[in-house]
Amino acid sequence: MKKVRIGIVGTGTIAHRFAEAIANVKNAELTAVASRTAEGAKKFGDEFGIEYRFDSYEKMAESDVIDAAYIAVPHSGHIGCSCLMMNGGKHVICEKPMAVNLTEAEEMFNCADKNGVLLMEAMWARLVPGTIKMLELVKSNVLGEILGVEGKFCYTMDEDEMGHHVFKRENGGGSLLDVGVYGLNFASWYLGKDVEAMSAYCSTYGGVDSHTCVLLKYKNAAIADISSAILLRKPNEGYIYGSKGYARLPRFYAPQEIELYFNDGRIENISAPYAGNGFEEQITHFCECVLGSLTESPVITREQTLYITKQMDEIRKRIGIKYLQDK
Secondary structure, three states: OOOEEEEEEOOOHHHHHHHHHHOOOOOEEEEEEEOOOHHHHHHHHHHHOOOEEEOOHHHHHHOOOOOEEEEOOOHHHHHHHHHHHHHOOOEEEEEOOOOOOHHHHHHHHHHHHHHOOOEEEEOHHHHOHHHHHHHHHHHOOOOOOEEEEEEEEEOEOOHHHOOOHHHOHHHOOOHHHHHHHHHHHHHHHHHOOOEEEEEEEEEEEOOEEEEEEEEEEEOOOOEEEEEEEOEOOOOOEEEEEEOOEEEEEEOOOOOOEEEEEEOOOOEEEEEOOOOOOOOHHHHHHHHHHHHOOOOOOOOOOHHHHHHHHHHHHHHHHHHOOOOOOOO
């Protein structure tokens, strides 16, 4: 089987998870890693047995040892690293959120078009078996008309982690972009995009939103209730409410278990485990797109990424969060 040669840009926690998953993917091969230091690249390369280690992102972009790059740096670095790789002729899968704002996202897709390469946001949660199964259930009308969605992705950092980029305004930090993006995608998967009203509130910490709550009302009268937090723990679960019953989804954005509760009292439990750590499906899909010479994923579309990015821009305006990258 032909494989896509992938290089990882960045060596943080999310890069480790991606590297672990590639080992289980048949159409991908991890051939390179790029770090800002030779020491960082060597350490990561040794851990995963990677042949090529680069001490700068530019050197990887100029090389011919990869076909595609996974961008695993903080949000603020997504546009620079993605465009650097695409200008070097590489396809790109960029960690979510793909961009800090809509202007950046549009510029990134324009760069992909100019270079004739694939750019895909790494919204891994859309491709896991649990999400695919839940979408099938909704489409089959098992729950009837969907009239409500709830999703809470909220965690709290330890005191020794307060220097993390999620707390830094210059990095596009805050709960909305870090984890609220999952809730907004979740709402759009099951309720669509016909939002007619929105309200949003937040608490702040150091110039970023530490706890954000968003209500979205749709033209069919459905309502979505989305919460995100980085200094407050809530149950990371979601609900999809229909006219015939509702679904409870532990770890709603990428569930492995689905609980169905019907109006007539019936209860059904469905198991939908990951192939590995949850990243395998997105890597497989991305590589299928590359090997199929596609310049856009038919599942994680350009339109979806731009829609959610614009929605986050609008929410930030309402809660008063502005980044250095905003014009």
